[in-house]
Amino acid sequence: MAKKKKAEKESEGSKIRTPIVCVLGHVDHGKTSLLDWIRGSSVVAGEAGAITQHIGATLVPLDAIARMSGALKNLQINVPGLLFIDTPGHQAFTTLRARGGALADMAILVVDINEGFQPQTIEALEILRTYRTPFVVAATKIDRIHGWRVNQNAPFKTTFATQGDRVKQVFETRTYELIGKLSEMGFNCERFDRVSDFARNIAIVPVSGITGEGVPDLLMMLIGLAQRYMTDALAVSVDGPGIGTVLEVKEERGLGMTLDVILYDGVIGVGDEIAVATAEGVINPKVRSLLKPRPMSEILVEEKFERVKSVTAAAGIKVSAPHLEGVIAGSPLRVIPDPAGRDAINEEVRREVEEIHVNLVDEGIFIKADTIGALEALAKELEDHGIGIRKAEVGPVSRHDLIEVGTVKDPFHAVLLAFNTPILPDAVEILKDPSNKVTLFSGDIIYRLIEDYTEWVKEQQRRIEAQRFEHIVLPAKISILEGCVFRQSNPAVVGVRVLGGKLRNGVYLVRRDGKRIGQLKNIQVRGENVSEAEAGAEVAVSIEGPTIGRQISENDELFADIPEHHVKVLEKEMLGSLKPGMREVLEEYTAMRRKDEPFWGK
Numbered sequence: 001m002a003k004k005k006k007a008e009k010e011s012e013g014s015k016i017r018t019p020i021v022c023v024l025g026h027v028d029h030g031k032t033s034l035l036d037w038i039r040g041s042s043v044v045a046g047e048a049g050a051i052t053q054h055i056g057a058t059l060v061p062l063d064a065i066a067r068m069s070g071a072l073k074n075l076q077i078n079v080p081g082l083l084f085i086d087t088p089g090h091q092a093f094t095t096l097r098a099r100g101g102a103l104a105d106m107a108i109l110v111v112d113i114n115e116g117f118q119p120q121t122i123e124a125l126e127i128l129r130t131y132r133t134p135f136v137v138a139a140t141k142i143d144r145i146h147g148w149r150v151n152q153n154a155p156f157k158t159t160f161a162t163q164g165d166r167v168k169q170v171f172e173t174r175t176y177e178l179i180g181k182l183s184e185m186g187f188n189c190e191r192f193d194r195v196s197d198f199a200r201n202i203a204i205v206p207v208s209g210i211t212g213e214g215v216p217d218l219l220m221m222l223i224g225l226a227q228r229y230m231t232d233a234l235a236v237s238v239d240g241p242g243i244g245t246v247l248e249v250k251e252e253r254g255l256g257m258t259l260d261v262i263l264y265d266g267v268i269g270v271g272d273e274i275a276v277a278t279a280e281g282v283i284n285p286k287v288r289s290l291l292k293p294r295p296m297s298e299i300l301v302e303e304k305f306e307r308v309k310s311v312t313a314a315a316g317i318k319v320s321a322p323h324l325e326g327v328i329a330g331s332p333l334r335v336i337p338d339p340a341g342r343d344a345i346n347e348e349v350r351r352e353v354e355e356i357h358v359n360l361v362d363e364g365i366f367i368k369a370d371t372i373g374a375l376e377a378l379a380k381e382l383e384d385h386g387i388g389i390r391k392a393e394v395g396p397v398s399r400h401d402l403i404e405v406g407t408v409k410d411p412f413h414a415v416l417l418a419f420n421t422p423i424l425p426d427a428v429e430i431l432k433d434p435s436n437k438v439t440l441f442s443g444d445i446i447y448r449l450i451e452d453y454t455e456w457v458k459e460q461q462r463r464i465e466a467q468r469f470e471h472i473v474l475p476a477k478i479s480i481l482e483g484c485v486f487r488q489s490n491p492a493v494v495g496v497r498v499l500g501g502k503l504r505n506g507v508y509l510v511r512r513d514g515k516r517i518g519q520l521k522n523i524q525v526r527g528e529n530v531s532e533a534e535a536g537a538e539v540a541v542s543i544e545g546p547t548i549g550r551q552i553s554e555n556d557e558l559f560a561d562i563p564e565h566h567v568k569v570l571e572k573e574m575l576g577s578l579k580p581g582m583r584e585v586l587e588e589y590t591a592m593r594r595k596d597e598p599f600w601g602k
């Protein structure tokens with residue numbers, strides 16, 4: 001009986017739907033703890049019905065929030081509550097799309113107040129900016145500030161009033177640092193209790209996911225945000241056909257393949273024909289059953305799920321229907337109210353899945369990701385880093401992909417970036433092949449992937465430069481040491497000091513007057529042959545060509561004879577990588593050459 005009532009109630013719906021909230025932030029900054037606390041505490045706060053566990057989400061109704069925050073009494077509020085997506089992180093956020101945008105109506109950006117901004121904080125902000133998602137900042141782990149006095153579950157103001165001066169000071173400093181960083185990224189933020197205009201400022205709410213301090217304020221801020229700026233967006237057609245997003249495709253015992261769906265608009269009922277996308281195209285199965293998690297109190301009942309007849313947005317629901325294998329996570333789900341409209345709806349679903357918002361260029365890299373949202377997020381970040389994308393696709397990395405990339409000539413673009421998507425076994429085989437020229441980067445954190453790629457590019461550039469250095473005659477200046485003439489000629493063998501630059505075996509030597517006197521045939525240090533000698537070194541060299549006492553003498557200074565076109569390369573392309581000492585020798589050498597020919601080597 002109770003069950004029936006609930007089902008009926010759910011199908012009634014309300015005019016403003018429950019806003020969907022997603023939690024983002026850097027690894028370990030406390031996303032899960034915060035969500036757990038919100039879920040856990042509302043269970044504790046709850047007489048029956050305080051929170052409802054949905055599939056993939058948790059519904060915290062307004063009265064539970066009111067109880068927790070002890071506020072909201074005098075406010076006219078028509079948001080029914082908040083539906084928190086259970087999986088935190090960018091991944092979930094970008095996968096969960098709705099009509100080409102983000103499914104989540106709002107977000108909590110979690111930042112550990114003690115660690116401040118980290119790479120994924122920036123990534124999260126960029127994602128929120130791209131999707132124009134309203135958010136509040138939860139500055140977590142305030143209880144970790146040294147000397148913090150814990151006031152379990154207390155609103156921020158109450159707990160802050162009990163803190164000592166030093167704690168307050170540390171807290172203020174860190175909050176300002178956070179405000180500063182956010183402002184650098186173009187977000188105007190302020191501590192929530194100091195915000196006078198919520199249209200201009202984003203609220204920072206200090207919280208702890210362990211002690212619950214500040215969480216009541218955070219919930220209040222979210223309700224406020226939804227209430228003030230989103231009521232239009234949250235209006236649902238209560239009787240309209242259901243629209244949702246597939247969160248996950250899962251096999252359940254006794255049910256076969258099922259879809260975990262977040263319904264964000266309208267109603268879905270048992271027997272409804274739906275449209276969902278598979279890799280092969282859109283399919284139209286009929287809903288066999290709709291399932292929600294069984295309440296905690298009924299956990300002993302054998303069945304894990306409770307069946308309902310229909311559900312109204314926003315809700316997390318499991319859909320059981322035939323032929324769901326192959327449905328794409330992140331696919332839209334649409335109820336088809338009338339068979340006459342089926343084709344049109346199928347077409348919309350197909351277009352939504354295929355519509356990938358990535359700017360492609362002719363020369364760039366290939367990117368793959370597991371979902372459209374993830375692909376777009378990766379593409380956006382790459383674009384911001386000035387990295388061009390030639391091709392972008394959803395799906396695992398196949399042998400075919402690598403063969404395709406292998407045809408790209410430029411080694412910097414013969415690259416595939418795979419974000420959160422598997423590498424198929426036959427593709428792995430190709431990578432192992434010694435003749436493989438494709439470079440693959442894979443991982444599940446965007447900024448690391450990009451970092452890996454850019455580091456690799458730099459390393460390759462360094463190598464290419466080093467190879468060029470090998471072939472370029474480097475500046476060198478030597479002087480013949482007094483009393484170190486070991487042989488007059490054929491070849492002349494003398495001791496020299498490298499005054500500057502780097503002396504390499506094989507170079508031709510010139511005098512200060514520009515006259516070439518011979519070629520270096522051998523360099524020795526303590527009887528050992530070496531290929532080069534650095535500035536400051538004293539070495540024995542043999543020089544083919546001159547006779548000591550005729551073309552050259554003790555104390556003479558000689559330069560490595562750098563060909564004109566090498567000078568061009570050195571001055572135009574390699575100057576930045578030359579050490580100052582080497583640059584000086586180059587300047588001296590070119591000055592000597594340009595005395596009579598001002599444009600020599602230019």
Ligand SMILES: Nc1nc2c(ncn2[C@@H]2O[C@H](COP(=O)(O)OP(=O)(O)OP(=O)(O)O)[C@@H](O)[C@H]2O)c(=O)[nH]1
Pocket residue numbers: 025026027028029030031032033034088140141142143144207208209210211
């Ligand atoms: N003292 C204190 N510890 C916290 C708080 N929030 C999280 N922690 C601890 O910080 C660690 C990471 O917290 P999580 O909630 O798992 O962080 P997360 O952001 O979900 O981490 P990922 O899922 O790995 O990205 C855990 O050891 C938590 O117990 C907090 O507010 N106060």
